[in-house]
Amino acid sequence: MSIATGRAASPLSARSAKKPNVFSRMAAHRTDYLYVLPALIVMMVVIAYPIYYTIELSFYRTPPNLQLRDKVWAGFDNYTAVLSSSVFHEVTLNTVIWTVASTFFSFVLGLGAALSLHREFIGRGLFRALLMIPYVVSAVAASYVWKWLYHSDFGVIGALAVQLGFTSEPINFLDNRQTVLSSLIVVNIWREFSFAMVMMMAGLQTVPEQLLRAAQVDGATPWNRFWHVTFPHLKGVSMVTVLLLMVANFNSIIIPFIMTGGGPADASHIWITHIYQLAFGRQQWGAAAAYAVILFIVMMALGYFYVKALTRGDEARQE
Amino acid sequence: MTTTATYERPRVRKPIDWWRWAGRGFITFIMLFATLPMLWMILTSVKTQFAAMQYPPQWWPAEPTLNSYIKLLNPNDQIGQDFLRYFGNSFYVSFLTTVLGVVVAVPAAYAFSRFRFPGRTFLFFSVLVRNMFPAVVFLVPLFILMRWLGLVNTHGSLVLTYLTFGLPLSIWLLKGFYDNIPIQLEQAARIDGATRFQAFLLIVMPLSSPGIIATSIFSFIGAWNEYIYAYTFLSRDDQMTLPVGIQRFFTEFATDWPGLMAATFLMSVPVVVMFLVLQKYFVQALTEGAVKH
Numbered sequence: 001m002s003i004a005t006g007r008a009a010s011p012l013s014a015r016s017a018k019k020p021n022v023f024s025r026m027a028a029h030r031t032d033y034l035y036v037l038p039a040l041i042v043m044m045v046v047i048a049y050p051i052y053y054t055i056e057l058s059f060y061r062t063p064p065n066l067q068l069r070d071k072v073w074a075g076f077d078n079y080t081a082v083l084s085s086s087v088f089h090e091v092t093l094n095t096v097i098w099t100v101a102s103t104f105f106s107f108v109l110g111l112g113a114a115l116s117l118h119r120e121f122i123g124r125g126l127f128r129a130l131l132m133i134p135y136v137v138s139a140v141a142a143s144y145v146w147k148w149l150y151h152s153d154f155g156v157i158g159a160l161a162v163q164l165g166f167t168s169e170p171i172n173f174l175d176n177r178q179t180v181l182s183s184l185i186v187v188n189i190w191r192e193f194s195f196a197m198v199m200m201m202a203g204l205q206t207v208p209e210q211l212l213r214a215a216q217v218d219g220a221t222p223w224n225r226f227w228h229v230t231f232p233h234l235k236g237v238s239m240v241t242v243l244l245l246m247v248a249n250f251n252s253i254i255i256p257f258i259m260t261g262g263g264p265a266d267a268s269h270i271w272i273t274h275i276y277q278l279a280f281g282r283q284q285w286g287a288a289a290a291y292a293v294i295l296f297i298v299m300m301a302l303g304y305f306y307v308k309a310l311t312r313g314d315e316a317r318q319e
Numbered sequence: 320m321t322t323t324a325t326y327e328r329p330r331v332r333k334p335i336d337w338w339r340w341a342g343r344g345f346i347t348f349i350m351l352f353a354t355l356p357m358l359w360m361i362l363t364s365v366k367t368q369f370a371a372m373q374y375p376p377q378w379w380p381a382e383p384t385l386n387s388y389i390k391l392l393n394p395n396d397q398i399g400q401d402f403l404r405y406f407g408n409s410f411y412v413s414f415l416t417t418v419l420g421v422v423v424a425v426p427a428a429y430a431f432s433r434f435r436f437p438g439r440t441f442l443f444f445s446v447l448v449r450n451m452f453p454a455v456v457f458l459v460p461l462f463i464l465m466r467w468l469g470l471v472n473t474h475g476s477l478v479l480t481y482l483t484f485g486l487p488l489s490i491w492l493l494k495g496f497y498d499n500i501p502i503q504l505e506q507a508a509r510i511d512g513a514t515r516f517q518a519f520l521l522i523v524m525p526l527s528s529p530g531i532i533a534t535s536i537f538s539f540i541g542a543w544n545e546y547i548y549a550y551t552f553l554s555r556d557d558q559m560t561l562p563v564g565i566q567r568f569f570t571e572f573a574t575d576w577p578g579l580m581a582a583t584f585l586m587s588v589p590v591v592v593m594f595l596v597l598q599k600y601f602v603q604a605l606t607e608g609a610v611k612h
Contacts, residue, residue, distance in 0.1 A: 035430035046483040050460035116342040137587040138544035140562040202606035222338040
């Protein structure tokens with residue numbers, strides 16, 4: 001029980017009704033709000049207002065210089081323009097591939113790393129720390145390093161491929177419509193698989209040791225032990241991890257933005273980079289806002305599951 | 320005689336543990352995948368420009384040199400002067416964001432953890448849902464807002480922005496820590512005559528210092544690494560933070576790969592050191608909330 005509820009159960013509210021109305025409860029808790037207020041003010045100014053503003057802007061045609069007095073009501077024109085534009089189809093496909101592939105491979109690699117590091121051995125802590133460095137450094141740093149690795153003339157990956165006899169001449173990873181998106185996905189996986197690893201390592205600690213030993217005594221193979229004992233215990237963590245990875249990938253902009261800028265010929269544009277280009281490149285503020293609102297709606301659907309997964313943990317802890 | 324030995328050996332010998340070897344193989348692969356790019360970055364940064372631009376590449380620098388680093392850290396050199404200024408700007412912005420973020424997040428997280436005021440759940444999740452929205456959605460409106468506030472081209476615009484995307488996570492993390500502090504401790508303090516605020520300040524705050532450290536690392540690293548807002552809000556050269564400033568090196572000296580790798584390395588040093596020293600808290604913060612207690 002909390003201090004606050006203890007205080008709210010004053011004789012007055014007990015006499016008036018079983019359930020006091022919202023306002024009297026709010027009044028009884030008025031000092032509680034003081035704690036939340038600073039956070040709320042900051043959030044309101046920098047979050048609620050922009051959301052409202054983006055939605056409003058998406059219904060107007062705006063001049064490039066962002067002088068908003070000159071905006072013209074356009075109804076759903078911006079939306080139809082975005083949805084029917086010729087590149088929307090390709091960019092959407094790229095977004096799906098980028099999000100799903102990055103999430104899937106990061107998760108699988110992370111889970112594999114967590115399982116291999118679960119057993120105690122010398123140097124385990126060092127291994128974990130080294131594996132996590134790509135996640136800690138800036139995506140900007142990752143982008144530049146990999147841009148250099150992929151360099152069409154002096155890149156070390158291309159040179160290695162030639163030395164090992166895979167190709168006769170260095171591959172141009174980033175200037176090729178066929179390879180660019182997968183090349184960027186590799187960078188993204190490099191950066192974030194260790195997030196999945198850390199989450200799954202924490203999850204593995206919740207698997208009861210006795211169950212595994214019992215299964216071993218009963219003669220279960222390592223695979224069966226993993227599939228029937230370990231994995232069911234990891235379900236909750238896996239779900240949260242996958243959701244967080246999906247949200248992060250859906251929202252990530254830096255790697256494609258720095259490494260290719262969406263090129264060549266839109267082959268590595270995802271929604272986010274495309275919106276940025278519409279807004280700050282072509283100054284089509286209204287269209288960019290409409291695009292952002294569409295993205296918003298998709299994120300809300302993902303967010304629903306995200307919050308649901310998180311509340312389960314929250315409620316479990318309250319009890 | 321050797322009969323006992325030849326008799327026992329087949330019984331002792333275990334079948335090859337393929338799973339164990341698969342695990343070792345996998346760990347080797349993933350270690351190479353994670354570390355080789357960073358190793359190549361370091362190797363490139365100590366090459367001369369000439370040595371870096373060779374085909375086939377010099378696998379190991381023939382004449383290692385620290386020239387790129389000396390250039391970047393020399394305050395009398397134009398490049399060094401710029402680089403050190405970016406470094407200072409990044410530090411200033413990240414530090415301010417971290418301190419303000421903790422000051423705002425601590426009371427909010429505490430309230431969400433302890434009090435049951437109407438609208439608590441709604442407010443809490445509206446705070447969290449912020450994490451769902453991509454930076455780009457906020458860029459245009461925030462840019463206009465900052466212009467209206469007269470904050471464009473100031474570090475204030477960045478601090479205010481970083482504060483908001485750090486806040487939800489900070490509140491979430493801290494709430495987890497407060498949930499784990501037994502409420503009886505505060506109740507005892509209240510019985511001894513402390514006010515609610517005193518109980519919070521003198522009992523809860525010291526106990527939650529690991530949480531505050533974890534939260535601070537997170538917001539510092541987040542602010543240090545942020546790129547897209549800094550890129551959009553700042554156009555004046557003397558204001559730029561490192562991630563954006565480094566890009567300038569790249570466009571001006573398009574072929575200076577060793578210099579760029581050295582700059583990238585130096586940019587990564589503070590966050591990596593911070594991570595290595597406070598690793599325990601960092602990992603705790605990452606997994607807090609996702610793994611049920």
